[in-house]
Amino acid sequence: MGIQLDFPAVLERWPSFLGGAVLTLELAFLATVLGATLGTLAAVGRGTRHRLISGACKAYVEAIRNTPLLVQLFLVYFGLASIGLKFSAFSVAVAALTINVGAYTAEIMRAGFEAIPRGQIEAAEGLALSYFQVYWHVILLPAVERVYPALTSQFVLLMLASSVCSQISAEELTAAANYIQSDTYRAFETYIIVAVLYVVLSLVMRAGFWGLGLLLFPRRRRLGTPL
Amino acid sequence: MGGHLNVNHLIFLGQGALWTIGLSLIALAGGGIVGFVIALARISPLRSIRLVSAAYVQLVQGTPLLVILFLGYFGLAAVGIRTSSLVAAGVSLTIYVAAYLGEIWRGSIESVPKPQWEAAEGLALSRTQRMMKVILPQAIRIATPPTVGFMVQIIKNTSLASVVGFVELMRSGQIVNNSLFEPFAIYAIIAVVYFALCYPLSLLSQKLERRMGRGRVNLAPA
Numbered sequence: 130m131g132i133q134l135d136f137p138a139v140l141e142r143w144p145s146f147l148g149g150a151v152l153t154l155e156l157a158f159l160a161t162v163l164g165a166t167l168g169t170l171a172a173v174g175r176g177t178r179h180r181l182i183s184g185a186c187k188a189y190v191e192a193i194r195n196t197p198l199l200v201q202l203f204l205v206y207f208g209l210a211s212i213g214l215k216f217s218a219f220s221v222a223v224a225a226l227t228i229n230v231g232a233y234t235a236e237i238m239r240a241g242f243e244a245i246p247r248g249q250i251e252a253a254e255g256l257a258l259s260y261f262q263v264y265w266h267v268i269l270l271p272a273v274e275r276v277y278p279a280l281t282s283q284f285v286l287l288m289l290a291s292s293v294c295s296q297i298s299a300e301e302l303t304a305a306a307n308y309i310q311s312d313t314y315r316a317f318e319t320y321i322i323v324a325v326l327y328v329v330l331s332l333v334m335r336a337g338f339w340g341l342g343l344l345l346f347p348r349r350r351r352l353g354t355p356l
Numbered sequence: 357m358g359g360h361l362n363v364n365h366l367i368f369l370g371q372g373a374l375w376t377i378g379l380s381l382i383a384l385a386g387g388g389i390v391g392f393v394i395a396l397a398r399i400s401p402l403r404s405i406r407l408v409s410a411a412y413v414q415l416v417q418g419t420p421l422l423v424i425l426f427l428g429y430f431g432l433a434a435v436g437i438r439t440s441s442l443v444a445a446g447v448s449l450t451i452y453v454a455a456y457l458g459e460i461w462r463g464s465i466e467s468v469p470k471p472q473w474e475a476a477e478g479l480a481l482s483r484t485q486r487m488m489k490v491i492l493p494q495a496i497r498i499a500t501p502p503t504v505g506f507m508v509q510i511i512k513n514t515s516l517a518s519v520v521g522f523v524e525l526m527r528s529g530q531i532v533n534n535s536l537f538e539p540f541a542i543y544a545i546i547a548v549v550y551f552a553l554c555y556p557l558s559l560l561s562q563k564l565e566r567r568m569g570r571g572r573v574n575l576a577p578a
Contacts, residue, residue, distance in 0.1 A: 134434075195508065195554035196547045197515035199526060204547060207539030292420035296519065303422055316430035320423055328418035 139318045142309050149305030150326050156219070156301055157288035157334070160226035164287070165280070167227060168234025169269075175235065176242055186235065193232035199293050201225050206297045222294035222301075230287045237279045241272030274346045281338035285331050292327070302326060361541065365532050372528025373549050379514045379524055382446045384507060387453025394458030395465060396487075409458070416455035421516050424448045429520040445517035453510055460506060464499035465491060501568055505561035508554045515550070525549060 174186040193201065202225045209216065216224075245268055253267040273280070295304035302323060310319040397409035416424070428448030432439050468491050476486040518527035529546040533539050 191555065191558070192547075192551065195512075195558055196550045197512040197526065199515045199518070200529075200543055200547045200550060203530075203539065204543040207533070208543060211537070211539050289418070289420040292422040293516065295422070303420065306423075306426075310430075316426070317434040320426045320430060324415075324419045324423050324427060327420055327423060328415060331418040 134318055135315060136318050136322070139309065139313055139315045139322060142313070145305045145309055146302070146322060146326060149300070149302035149323075150330060152300050152305075153288065153291055153302040153330065156222060156226065156291045156294065156299070157284070159223045160230055160287055160291070161284045163223070163227040164230035165234055165284075167231035169238050171231060171235035172238035172242060175239055190232045190235050193229055194236070198225070198229050198290055199296060201229060202293060202297055218294070218297050218299035221297060222291070222299035226287060226291055226294070229290070230283065233283050233287075234280065237276050237283060238272060240279075241276035242268065244275050245272055274348070277338075277342055277346065281335070281342070284338070285334050288330060288334055289327060302330075359536070361532075361536060361538065365536070368532060369525065369528050369545065369549070372523060372525040373553070375523060375528075376511065376514050376525040376550075376553070379442070379445060379449065379517060379522070380507070380511045383449035383453050383510050383514065386446060386450030387457050387510070390450055390454035391457030391461060394454055395461035398458065398462040399465060401483075413455045413459055416452060417459075421448070421452050421513055422519065424452050425516055425520055441517070441520045441522040444520050445514075445522045449510070449514065449517070452513070453506075456506060456509070457503065460502050461495070461499050464495040464502075467498055468494045498568070501561050501564035504557055504564060508557050508561070511553050511557070512550065 171186045171189060174182045175190070177183055202222070205225045205228075206218065206221045209221070249267055249271075250263060253263045258266070291301060292303040294301055295307055298304060306319050306323040310316040313319065394409050394412065397405050398413070400406050400409075425445065425448045428451070429441070429444040432444055432447070472490055472494065473486065476490040481489065514524055515526040517524055518530065521527070523531070525546060529542050533542045536542065
């Protein structure tokens with residue numbers, strides 16, 4: 130029995146595919162910005178001498194990194210609903226993805242912080258930079274510069290993982306595909322198109338992060354490598 | 357509704373957990389075999405083989421596992437193969453895991469110091485002998501910590517097999533929840549079981565990494 134593929138029947142639904150792709154990018158963008166912030170805070174918290182704070186940050190990172198995103202998503206979505214807190218699927222998706230990527234970001238940023246030589250911090254203090262100046266110019270920015278490639282791959286993985294949000298009926302690319310395939314009965318074609326779109330989205334994100342890296346880190350631009 | 361969580365529910369969840377472990381092992385075995393071929397193909401002396409394997413890795417790593425699962429599930433049906441959800445999930449996870457393990461192992465093989473290759477060549481070993489007797493034994497040491505770390509990803513990713521109807525831990529949790537409707541408690545239990553499966557592997561991976569790192573210069577460019 131041969132395969133009969135009918136792409137035109139599915140491709141005529143291109144506005145739905147495009148809309149889904151845009152929503153996926155939106156979801157990924159929000160979760161990346163919020164998750165990067167949360168993760169950096171968690172990494173800073175983990176490095177403090179305060180036992181309670183560093184312990185809490187470690188627990189957060191380990192709990193998230195050792196459970197599936199799908200379970201986290203269901204726990205937040207159905208869990209909150211069962212105690213009477215109703216949020217839209219999209220906002221729950223943003224929240225769950227933020228919490229998820231925050232834990233991975235924290236681990237990456239911690240590696241970045243640990244790679245900063247003590248001597249540089251001491252030198253900055255010796256130059257009478259204020260506490261926040263030291264933190265910003267000598268610790269945070271160089272740390273981000275070092276781990277930038279790892280961070281960006283994590284954010285691309287997050288965009289791909291956001292497909293899971295279709296399971297709580299948040300509207301994004303995979304959810305659009307599920308809808309189109311149940312409407313056209315052309316499942317295989319639909320998911321092939323969606324797979325291609327995800328590959329394109331991940332290439333677009335990679336290119337975007339590469340350009341952003343050149344803009345943000347002049348040293349990387351000049352030397353081709355960080356520091 | 358269906359009353360309270362009882363022993364039968366827990367047994368059902370336990371069976372789901374066993375299937376999660378089983379599916380993870382299937383994915384590890386299948387992905388390991390294909391991934392090993394991918395790793396070798398990525399460093400093949402033949403340009404065309406390198407290109408094809410690189411394209412495979414790029415495509416799979418650019419596609420969400422969920423979509424690969426749907427493709428496996430509906431794709432096998434489209435070519436007329438009637439399968440169970442176990443086969444569809446096993447095939448899809450194999451395809452997915454192979455791309456990642458292939459890259460991890462390629463990196464490990466390539467990080468065996470260059471003089472080792474040259475010395476083996478100088479001893480007139482054939483390419484196969486060089487690989488089997490000199491490079492791979494060293495590459496396996498380098499590859500172990502990240503491979504154990506990736507096993508955590510495999511276990512977590514099997515949760516997605518629930519969407520094609522395979523009854524592993526996640527799906528059994530959904531089924532129990534459908535009869536009891538206590539999502540908070542049930543998904544918390546599920547999360548704890550996943551954590552119990554994954555955390556020991558995470559710790560092992562970290563421990564192996566530290567042991568490897570001792571006496572070696574930091575990998576990050578200084």
